[in-house]
Amino acid sequence: MTTLGDSFHVYDTTLRDGAQREGISYSVTDKLAVARLLDGLGVGFIEGGWPGALPKDTEFFARAAAGDLTLKHAQLVAFGATRKAGVRVDQDPQVRALLDSQAPVVTLVAKADRRHVERALRTDVAENRAMVRDTVRFLVDEGRRVFLDAEHFFDGFAFDPDTALRTLESAVEGGADVVVLCDTNGGQLPLGLAETVSDVVARTGFRVGIHCQDDTSCAVANTVAAVQAGATHVQCTANGYGERAGNADLFAVVGNLVTKLGLPVLPPESLAELTRVSHALAEIANIAPDTHQAYVGSSAFAHKAGLHASAIKVDPELYNHIDPDTVGNDMRVLVTEMAGRASLELKGREFGIDLARRPEALTSAVRRVKELEAGGWSFEAADASLELLLKDQLSELDSPPFALESYRVVLDHTHDGTIVSEATVKVHVAGERVIATAEGNGPVHALDAALRKALLPHLSWLDSVQLNDYKVRILNRPHRAAEHGTDAVTRVLVESTDGEREWTTVGVHGNIVEASWLALCDALAHKASRVTPSRA
């Protein structure tokens, strides 16, 4: 519990509204893992799904109730609709499913826009009010805490304020203790939304929550503006996952509320966990993390150093809006064509290399980086290759884990249309000469497979290393019209993982296969430098 207790709610709907994002499909096990991570962060409420409507959600609540989910901070919330028009609440199976879920809290969604009542529900405003009041009261009488999600509230309020406000009133009459104003189609902007929230709070005195979608790219801003206007309950999703453009990102909302508005909405120790939890949730959702996400993205505190590198070194707080450590993130300085001594020295510090005390090595490292960058290399996304380069300049590098004698890759598009890629490598490793051949989906895959086959018997740590991602950039030639496009220089980035860490390496060459080979070799050399220090 935060110092704010029940007076402010951080309400997460990653598992329900967030799961509407195109491409997300959680298993029940995934859902349990997501809930544990969110609970560890200290959110107040975790909306687990819509029991009765989606079988996986029904099962999630059943497993939670059976003891598969023990929550330390959060309360579990079941989401569902009010009773159907013309049906008795105790005979509506969907309402029954909400009770059966055994969740202590229920959030009911209701129409706050008269046009939706009439055109989508095909009923009238009076029956809509009765549906809200009956369903809330039924669940409250059964011992549940009930919140109301007032769908399309802002459009509805602009169109017909009376119907919108009376929807809220019906819920409170039934016993709901928070009415959540939803910008369901995401069309609001902060100044107007804040005005409406203030107006509703002033007119009704109800406890008001906020739920924003990101269709104007303002979901986070709208959520924060609503809090400034009097909302004390914010509905968010991890990383802003959600339908269409998504929802308000939990991490940015919390970051803003805590560091900008000084509201301790999470337990104090949780803030430094934001970056880790954001990435872990992306992993479960099987979505590559957004490197440029506010607060938690790997680039959120990355500076292309250039002219200001020396100033950043002296006064980082002049250039970052917060100390990245606060949210468990790191400041990074990108090495670019403007690289100078100051930025390389800073990078060295990130790697635990003190270049300030080795000015001659720093000079030669700067020269080497500039030469390579002029040839198309770029280290800004390839820290692992840069670390190897700096250690090499300091002669602190172990000899590489293997030596190449030669490789050959053969690609055949045969007369029957079959395409075969085959690679043979000849390498020297652990005192032996090894020859291995393997096939792959393409030339690089075949080469990687052959190299693994050759090395694995001698380098057991290789087993854990996998390629995670592979990027190719063709760099334009200086004189465009004079030559063929395929003469260009190719830059390859390889992201590797050993299951615990990820690292990126770079290779550049006129030949894409050789460029890939260089990046693959750096990837293995980086891992070797981590596993063999004792042998150095």
Add this chain to the structure above:
Amino acid sequence: MTTLGDSFHVYDTTLRDGAQREGISYSVTDKLAVARLLDGLGVGFIEGGWPGALPKDTEFFARAAAGDLTLKHAQLVAFGATRKAGVRVDQDPQVRALLDSQAPVVTLVAKADRRHVERALRTDVAENRAMVRDTVRFLVDEGRRVFLDAEHFFDGFAFDPDTALRTLESAVEGGADVVVLCDTNGGQLPLGLAETVSDVVARTGFRVGIHCQDDTSCAVANTVAAVQAGATHVQCTANGYGERAGNADLFAVVGNLVTKLGLPVLPPESLAELTRVSHALAEIANIAPDTHQAYVGSSAFAHKAGLHASAIKVDPELYNHIDPDTVGNDMRVLVTEMAGRASLELKGREFGIDLARRPEALTSAVRRVKELEAGGWSFEAADASLELLLKDQLSELDSPPFALESYRVVLDHTHDGTIVSEATVKVHVAGERVIATAEGNGPVHALDAALRKALLPHLSWLDSVQLNDYKVRILNRPHRAAEHGTDAVTRVLVESTDGEREWTTVGVHGNIVEASWLALCDALAHKASRVTPSRA
């Protein structure tokens, strides 16, 4: 020019501040292409770079001045710093480089935060003011229009309002006609930022602009709030590219200003181009488009069909904040078929193909495009391949200029470090079976060379055809953790020229060489379709 004329500025800094994004590295050719797309959209100002500081930017302005860039709407802007402390403005080489760029507009960056003046510039407030005033006046006297970017304005204003305001005053004294308040570290929230903008406008009466970074995930909201508070000049970048978390996204800002605030900040016909231009700029930056981007993302109007499917079909306006057609986007769920038909029919018209009169061919073309797109193909940047596909559906295509029997590519990295790429093709052309072998810098170059060698004696028009550009994008695999990165699907774009026209073709395959081969074949087939109609 918009109906707002000079009274409102849409100022794009994709090529300068946007290029600070990690991973972006534009060639000069790329920069020219970006500028043309932005100009086509009708933005008022295009900040092209920092001449004198970055050699590529200097070259960009030189080529623009030499006639390689003809702008219909926009004015080109050179960005740079004020003169150095203690240096005469006419003797500062960086200021001289701004003049030499021949850009009609110059934006100068200056420190508005006293701490930055003292700790980063290591000078005092009086000299800082003189630096601003002298440099602006010098450039204005030379006939340039000058804007001032007041760096770290909001933090500076909070810390010491007097210094911040006097920086603006110095610029206006020198002749600057817009002072741009920059949230350089991106820490602002909309309500507070709007208050400061109002305050500055009220106190100074100056024409105020806004420049926001996205570190609180509020850059778009802050920019729009600033306009509501009196700013009449917005600095944005395409897709929000920029350092750290990025800048305010041009497309969301424009979408909000036009559709939410009713400000016609772009020519009326441009709004429907937002989606296309956004994707084209992502292609040039070689960054996968953000599918969930507001307004222009491919998921921005995608609804997971579910309980509301029928209501969405009847009343889409109840569920979307705007009509997706407004910004050239599509609603997806149920009506993609319709949208697909309409856009393919339009594309057909561009190629001189009347699909409206061939509804069954249109249906099969839509189906074929959808199948291919599901497999990773994308025709957005490959009109020539799409034209071939449509003509094929209409059975209007000549037989291809040659038929492949087989190819083989061999890559050798030999024991002495030599790297050789060699390709052999066996093709049937003009009734003959031809075998040819050639070497190249890489596998694709070798394949292209061998194919030319085989075909040239039979197809004389091939002599004029050259590859102009070659781009590779690795598409994410569906199951990220389960497989190797090199298993991904590869999409290749090939731009060709015959000295008069340029055309782009696409190929997709698990094997990069085969993907390239498919794009190469389309490139030749396209040219063949232009030279041989009489033989059809």
